[in-house]
Amino acid sequence: MNDIATPALPTVDARIYPRGGLDVLSREEVARLRDASAGGMHELLRRCALAVLTTGSTSDDPRAARELYPDFDIQVQQQDRGVRLDLSNAPSMAFVDGQIIRGVAELLNAVVRDLIYTSVELAPEYADELNTSAGVSDAVFRLLRNARVLQPGDPNLVVCWGGHSINRDEYMYTKEVGYQLGLRGLDICTGCGPGAMKGPMKGATIAHAKQRHRRPRYIGITEPGIIAAESPNPIVNHLVIMPDIEKRLESFVRLGHGIIVFPGGVGTAEEILYLLGILLREQNEHLPFPLILTGPAGSAPYFERIDQFLRLTLGDAATQRYRIVVGDPPEVARQMADGIHRVRQYRIEQKDSFYFNWSLDVPLQFQQPFVPTHEAMAALDLHHGRKPHELAADLRRAFSGIVAGNVKEEGMRRVEEFGPYQIHGDPDMMQALDALLRAFVEQRRMKISGEYRPCYEIVA
Template sequence: MHIEPEHIDAEAEGGPVPSRAPTVDARIYPRGGLDVLSRDEVARLRDASAGGMHDLLRRCALAVLTSGSASDDPRAAQELYPDFDIQVLQQDRGVRIDLKAAPAMAFVDGEIIRGVAELLFAVVRDLAFTAIELDPEYSAELDSSAGTTDAVFRLLRNARILQPADPNLVVCWGGHSIGREEYLYTKQVGYELGLRGLDICTGCGPGAMKGPMKGATIAHAKQRRRRMRYIGITEPGIIAAESPNPIVNHLVIMPDIEKRLEAFVRMAHGIIVFPGGVGTAEEILYLLGILLREENADLKFPLIFSGPASAAAYFEQIDKFIRLTLGDAAAERYRIVVGDSVEVARIMHAGVADVRRQRIAQQDSFFFNWALAIPHEFQQPFIPTHETMAALDLHHGRKPHELAADLRRAFSGIVGGNVKEPTMRLVEANGPFEIHGDADMMRALDALLRAFVAQGRMKIAGEYRPCYRVVA
């Protein structure tokens, strides 16, 4: 990797500038993992037309260049760096990336921070590959469950994170907006996992996505592990609001939330859920909806809900909501452990060993869970609008996995209204989404969402204005 610093914003050098931040112009030559792109890929990344990729590239690149930002407003970075631009050029000797008015926080003494540079290269790599992978020429594959899974596999393989090694990858889910006590607990769990040789995968943002990685880094150093994986899996609608945390050393940008969720569960050898908000609830419902299917009944998949002792009431409410909506059978697929990070790590370590034995017995791969049956309705992108949110079938009498799919979509729509710019604009223009269903289910949903708001789990900072209205 080489960078040629060209210019530091002279106006910013004089001190703080209202509504602007210090910037740098730079030229970067990636090395390793992004050596060449095709002419077609470069053209798509440079295309600023309605169907082009340039605006998406600009937003995702700005997110990683502001890695570690404490804001969860997707428009904040764009307002701070309105003149930022990125151009990708293919040269005879490889790829060149030109940055204009880039955040100075990504540079030290004129050199881009190496970890930030790697995340930037991952953005270019994934968007270039996704543009081809989801091209109309290949999109027919996404009309089937097997075809969608193959697409997810190819996206992960292109990112070079599928490793034929012993199972040791623990996915950690949880909120980006959590309190100090909960954050420290996620760090302690990550530390205990790291001592047992387990790697970490999260949604790559702050809060419960950063804590386990930070704890694991210390434990890995103590155990003298040299090839640690801190994998962050995100998608374009999320990354602008949840910039990658600085510990992520493998970033993957999936094209949409459904493929992101499938990537998590296909790669995971076990999952720990920490306290969170609507995004965490969406992830829980997605996974339980899959595990409740008959085809997955005997599949080894350790799932633990955990937090500090103070989070006991939080998980009691989550557990109550799951039992009301999906039934007691759903609760048999997870364990709740509060206030005991060592026990969480021991259970997970033993669970991963069970996964290893089952994969060997079934001759399944260690690095991608092909045996997990994911129905096509869980893979199809859900676009939240006032019409699609109101049409969700949230009533008793449905099969649990079908109800879980629609409940997941309800939470997904609220996530969009909270942090995804296109959905936020939709709510600002037409008012909050309406969510309809059976009275008892809606009362439980409303109580859960109100608790998220009261506990500050919807937004990191600022007053939260609901993007939804629950209607019995």
């Protein structure tokens, strides 16, 4: 019996002429983007470009797009008139009647812009600067400024976190919250992918149209290890690719004026722990930062479990930094709008900018990139008796490692080669962590499709 061959997906060859900050590149910058050697940028450019050309994909497997389009390539050409991007065997879904969709072209431009700027900004000569907390924050500022998302004006940017794999009721709820935020003139920033990252933006588009909100911002912040697994959703109109997860997280908390957390999995838990770890520091004790955990009525048990885990690990003080609102989108939007008003008054009193939260103290342990090797995961200090922000930093790394094992190609490769990560800690903490992760698996919050195979083992 002969195997039935999978029909080839339609592809397009095209030439794209970037605009908006990419009219010219130096010869050295072009050479970096074309470098296909070990350590060169061409493969990274190819992966990120393919991700945006498959914008709207529902897969969360970083290898899926490359398997569907194995012959895709992108080349950067320098011309007298500027820069040209040559695409070969590109997904036809990014084109209409032979012309690339304008929004997709803008995202493709953002890929080239951010990758080349990062290669310069994080070059070896800046290594000493990146060993200090202030130096990392300055680098984050420059990366965001280069992406043109730092805009003076009244605070109105709400960061929305939540899972890429959520059920239909939860997705519709995120849309309704986004709608209520949009009616109040608030813009949206998410991790740019599907699920809870897409819903608030989709809801806000209708409200912004009703309110005649001019130039709405739908900012998506990602990083190279995530974008291949979570292609940008079609509503994102400002894409920013940060060099690593830590700078991505700092971008959220420096750029946003408040944060809403919808149901999610390990990535969402990582984000919550990151923010609470920072807010629990004495230096940030009096800094207003509205944080609301919300979902439909059916998600109440999810937030109860999250709340219990945070109380056990970080203490009751952590729970004072967030509110849980279930099943009431208008109330979520009202509380967020009120919270952002308090942020505005505080920034005026502190003479801090509206577009970048300089007053927030982010320690170096939250900024240094964590590479989730098996040795690093096993060495995490998950025990009681530590300062809450220090424990939060290591808990955040544990969840970050699981994210890598779930959806990042390098992490998946490590798990395939060496087996699941082992996570050690105090028995009660490990029991609570195991219960939380098991709940994520049972609720299908780990993967969009297919059976989930744990990339971790909990060891008390």
